[in-house]
Amino acid sequence: MEIKKEYAVQMHGITKRFGSFYALDGVNLDVEKGTIHSLLGENGAGKSTLMNILYGLYQADEGEIYLNGELAAIKNPNIAISHGIGMVHQHFMLVDNFTVTQNIILGKEPVRAGGILDMKKAREHVRRIVEKYGLQVDPDAKIEDISVGMQQRVEILKALYRGADLLILDEPTAVLTPQEIDELIRIMHNLVADGKTIIIITHKLKEIKASSDFCTVIRRGKGIGTVSVQDVSEEELASKMVGRSVRLAVEKTPAQPGHTALELDRVTVAGSRGVDAVTELSLQVRKGEIVGIAGVDGNGQKELVEAITCLARCKSGMIRINGAEVQNTTPRNVVDHKISTIHEDRQRRGLVLNFTVAENAVLEKYREKPFQKHGVLDRGRILSFANELIQEYDVRPEDCAQQPVRGLSGGNQQKVIIAREVANEPDVLIAVQPTRGLDVGAIEYVHRALVRERDRGRAILLISLELDEVLHVSDRIAVLYNGQIVGEFQQEEADEKTIGLLMAGGKRYAENG
Amino acid sequence: MQKTVKLLRKPITSTVIAILFGFLVASVVLLAAGYNPAEAFGALFNGVFSKPKYLSNVMIKAAPITLTAVSVAFAYRAGLFNIGAEGQYIVGAIASTLVGYLLHLPAILQVPLVILSGMAAGALYGGLIGLLKARFGIHEVLTSIMLNWVALYLSNFVVQSKTFHQPNSTATYPVQQSSYTMLLPNWKLSDEGLAFLRQHKWLSEILLKTDVNFGFLAAVVAALLIWFLLYRSVKGFEFRAVGSNHAAAELSGIPVKRNMVQAMLIAGALSGLAAAMVITGTNPHRISTLAAFENNGFNGLSVAFIAGSSPIGCIFAGLLFGGLLYGGQSIQAEVGAPTEVINIMIGTIVFFVALTRIVPALADRLERRGIRHAE
Numbered sequence: 050m051e052i053k054k055e056y057a058v059q060m061h062g063i064t065k066r067f068g069s070f071y072a073l074d075g076v077n078l079d080v081e082k083g084t085i086h087s088l089l090g091e092n093g094a095g096k097s098t099l100m101n102i103l104y105g106l107y108q109a110d111e112g113e114i115y116l117n118g119e120l121a122a123i124k125n126p127n128i129a130i131s132h133g134i135g136m137v138h139q140h141f142m143l144v145d146n147f148t149v150t151q152n153i154i155l156g157k158e159p160v161r162a163g164g165i166l167d168m169k170k171a172r173e174h175v176r177r178i179v180e181k182y183g184l185q186v187d188p189d190a191k192i193e194d195i196s197v198g199m200q201q202r203v204e205i206l207k208a209l210y211r212g213a214d215l216l217i218l219d220e221p222t223a224v225l226t227p228q229e230i231d232e233l234i235r236i237m238h239n240l241v242a243d244g245k246t247i248i249i250i251t252h253k254l255k256e257i258k259a260s261s262d263f264c265t266v267i268r269r270g271k272g273i274g275t276v277s278v279q280d281v282s283e284e285e286l287a288s289k290m291v292g293r294s295v296r297l298a299v300e301k302t303p304a305q306p307g308h309t310a311l312e313l314d315r316v317t318v319a320g321s322r323g324v325d326a327v328t329e330l331s332l333q334v335r336k337g338e339i340v341g342i343a344g345v346d347g348n349g350q351k352e353l354v355e356a357i358t359c360l361a362r363c364k365s366g367m368i369r370i371n372g373a374e375v376q377n378t379t380p381r382n383v384v385d386h387k388i389s390t391i392h393e394d395r396q397r398r399g400l401v402l403n404f405t406v407a408e409n410a411v412l413e414k415y416r417e418k419p420f421q422k423h424g425v426l427d428r429g430r431i432l433s434f435a436n437e438l439i440q441e442y443d444v445r446p447e448d449c450a451q452q453p454v455r456g457l458s459g460g461n462q463q464k465v466i467i468a469r470e471v472a473n474e475p476d477v478l479i480a481v482q483p484t485r486g487l488d489v490g491a492i493e494y495v496h497r498a499l500v501r502e503r504d505r506g507r508a509i510l511l512i513s514l515e516l517d518e519v520l521h522v523s524d525r526i527a528v529l530y531n532g533q534i535v536g537e538f539q540q541e542e543a544d545e546k547t548i549g550l551l552m553a554g555g556k557r558y559a560e561n562g
Numbered sequence: 563m564q565k566t567v568k569l570l571r572k573p574i575t576s577t578v579i580a581i582l583f584g585f586l587v588a589s590v591v592l593l594a595a596g597y598n599p600a601e602a603f604g605a606l607f608n609g610v611f612s613k614p615k616y617l618s619n620v621m622i623k624a625a626p627i628t629l630t631a632v633s634v635a636f637a638y639r640a641g642l643f644n645i646g647a648e649g650q651y652i653v654g655a656i657a658s659t660l661v662g663y664l665l666h667l668p669a670i671l672q673v674p675l676v677i678l679s680g681m682a683a684g685a686l687y688g689g690l691i692g693l694l695k696a697r698f699g700i701h702e703v704l705t706s707i708m709l710n711w712v713a714l715y716l717s718n719f720v721v722q723s724k725t726f727h728q729p730n731s732t733a734t735y736p737v738q739q740s741s742y743t744m745l746l747p748n749w750k751l752s753d754e755g756l757a758f759l760r761q762h763k764w765l766s767e768i769l770l771k772t773d774v775n776f777g778f779l780a781a782v783v784a785a786l787l788i789w790f791l792l793y794r795s796v797k798g799f800e801f802r803a804v805g806s807n808h809a810a811a812e813l814s815g816i817p818v819k820r821n822m823v824q825a826m827l828i829a830g831a832l833s834g835l836a837a838a839m840v841i842t843g844t845n846p847h848r849i850s851t852l853a854a855f856e857n858n859g860f861n862g863l864s865v866a867f868i869a870g871s872s873p874i875g876c877i878f879a880g881l882l883f884g885g886l887l888y889g890g891q892s893i894q895a896e897v898g899a900p901t902e903v904i905n906i907m908i909g910t911i912v913f914f915v916a917l918t919r920i921v922p923a924l925a926d927r928l929e930r931r932g933i934r935h936a937e
Contacts, residue, residue: 380812380815412811421796424796
């Protein structure tokens with residue numbers, strides 16, 4: 050390998066072990082100055098580990114890092130920052146009740162003589178960066194009052210304020226709307242035009258195509274190679290990442306809906322700030338169809354799910370399952386009415402992390418025969434039931450039944466939840482963000498499972514912030530904005546642009562003329 | 563190396579290390595105060611093991627704190643921090659004293675009724691904490707601490723009440739003799755019993771010189787039952803699910819609030835049982851004016867902590883604690899060092915148990931170094 054000044058970063062032969070596990074095994078990464086370079090890989094492939102090494106959060110066991118052609122020893126993030134490296138984490142690290150400016154300067158505050166905070170200078174400095182890169186944010190707004198997309202810009206500003214020339218963005222689009230993603234890509238191009246270099250960690254192929262110049266693929270800790278993005282298709286990238294060919298489109302036959310299984314009739318749910326989060330919402334899901342709800346986070350998805358599962362009260366309206374009213378009863382009643390929920394927050398709502406996989410597998414069935422007799426658990430039955438699910442759903446490692454579910458990877462945890470909920474043989478299956486944080490292979494698996502359950506005659510309500518997912522999997526698509534359904538489409542008549550506009554609060558243009 | 567790593571990962575290893583550190587710190591304190599640690603620990607050891615009656619007394623001391631520890635450990639598994647074991651113990655003591663004094667039934671009825679009354683009082687007192695949490699979301703630590711004080715003054719109120727106060731004392735009347743839960747309370751004082759015991763020195767020492775009773779047996783049985791309840795029963799599955807993740811339990815249909823109240827009822831009953839066994843099993847069989855908490859509940863907290871909230875572990879931790887408390891008295895008697903040294907030691911042990919997460923981390927480090935060496 051040649052060490053050149055034209056490269057902002059050259060990581061050479063990076064190896065990182067955790068115990069006997071190789072998180073990274075001799076990975077190389079060359080990032081040219083002034084380019085956007087994406088790092089693609091499945092969950093657990095090692096891309097975040099590699100970036101954490103570059104940012105000084107971890108130390109490599111082997112290998113060298115060259116910055117602008119010079120060997121660098123990055124022992125901690127402070128050293129990384131002094132080399133002009135900035136990192137925007139997936140989970141924002143902002144103080145909610147501080148203003149944008151306060152957050153940006155936090156840790157490196159301009160002071161006047163006597164140690165007094167110079168807010169005027171700070172605000173001026175922030176305003177300058179904001180204007181320079183076209184990052185529109187109000188420097189005096191509080192973090193809790195601005196959108197997620199804005200918050201992300203604040204994180205980027207934080208890095209720029211500290212003099213970053215190289216920005217690492219960890220899964221930056223996970224929380225954004227399609228429009229916000231376009232905006233982010235525009236900002237990234239602005240930054241690069243100004244001579245900055247950007248590395249983005251992602252597993253979303255479309256965004257790599259839209260934003261990046263180069264892409265390095267990592268699979269199970271090994272570097273698979275670097276490609277020039279314009280030369281490859283999304284399918285090729287996906288195959289490189291997973292190591293086998295993948296189908297990105299969801300294969301399914303047209304839906305053959307039966308009678309209505311879940312019916313929401315003018316449901317209103319109070320939100321946390323006294324404003325109704327869901328207003329007079331009506332929706333029907335029939336057996337044998339998948340209804341997808343598209344919408345930006347915070348438009349009532351959470352409250353809608355809580356109302357259906359009776360975790361929250363409906364202020365008015367009715368929720369019927371096969372004709373029986375269930376609103377404002379108990380979660381147990383809902384479970385007994387054969388509604389199963391794949392919750393978005395799998396670690397908080399979906400699983401008891403300290404419980405074994407087997408115990409989690411019977412979380413709703415533990416009190417049914419044959420899993421108990423006279424109030425005593427039949428541990429043999431529970432174990433064999435869990436092992437069946439593990440086999441059927443290919444949960445790994447396969448001998449995990451008696452291990453705490455905490456130790457499984459995110460994808461395998463999700464498989465445990467899906468296996469459990471499907472094994473309930475529900476009439477209505479509610480899937481909220483079922484593929485959040487999963488890699489391409491696992492996503493494909495989850496989508497196939499949803500379609501399979503649909504074909505078995507279950508009514509499926511899919512609520513997702515990933516517009517692509519809603520568009521590909523659903524038979525019918527409803528757009529949720531501000532607690533109301535603002536548009537409904539059959540899958541074949543839905544197009545991304547229209548739905549994207551509706552999600553952002555625009556009118557359906559069929560109505561405008 | 564692999565063996566060491568494996569050993570270090572076991573929870574019991576951390577506890578043993580914590581106990582050793584407790585002794586170490588106590589040695590330093592003793593040395594600083596000018597006492598010989600070896601002598602002091604010798605006295606402690608002798609004070610526990612040298613005579614059968616000492617061992618018997620250790621068990622008597624261990625019984626209530628083991629039971630309150632099981633109460634705390636159980637509540638902890640159900641997601642509740644039962645700092646109120648102290649108050650539940652006190653109301654249990656009040657109830658069993660009053661019932662034991664007022665009723666005049668044959669032992670076969672009297673004993674169960676007295677014990678059940680203690681358990682019921684403790685259960686109601688604990689249940690109240692659970693109810694306040696389930697209904698109004700008031701944190702159990704807050705209500706527990708307040709209710710502990712309410713129990714203390716309620717106890718003093720009862721002691722001074724006209725009906726129950728024994729004149730010329732600072733206590734109530736004792737319970738009727740038919741309430742006693744000592745081992746063979748009548749036989750051991752009969753002529754026949756005395757004659758038999760004269761020939762069996764070992765037995766006579768335990769039976770005549772100590773209030774040997776069924777308290778510790780009750781503690782062991784309770785610990786085993788609670789273990790079974792938690793890990794083998796449907797109900798325990800709910801308790802543990804609510805305890806480790808109430809949000810997931812709720813979504814899967816487990817009634818979270820009801821389980822909270824039920825768990826506190828059971829925890830309270832265990833603390834009440836501790837008190838009932840003390841009142842019926844040891845002199846003076848009554849309640850006295852309390853100037854401060856007797857720490858039967860608070861010590862249970864430490865014991866449960868040392869036991870890592872394992873009900874079975876509470877039995878052993880309770881014995882350790884009972885041994886330290888009882889044997890510690892000998893340090894003062896024989897070496898002249900203040901018994902506070904024992905409290906320092908107990909404090910240190912608890913402190914190091916709290917730090918035990920270091921030990922598995924140490925194991926990880928050793929393992930990593932091992933791998934590097936191997937290469």
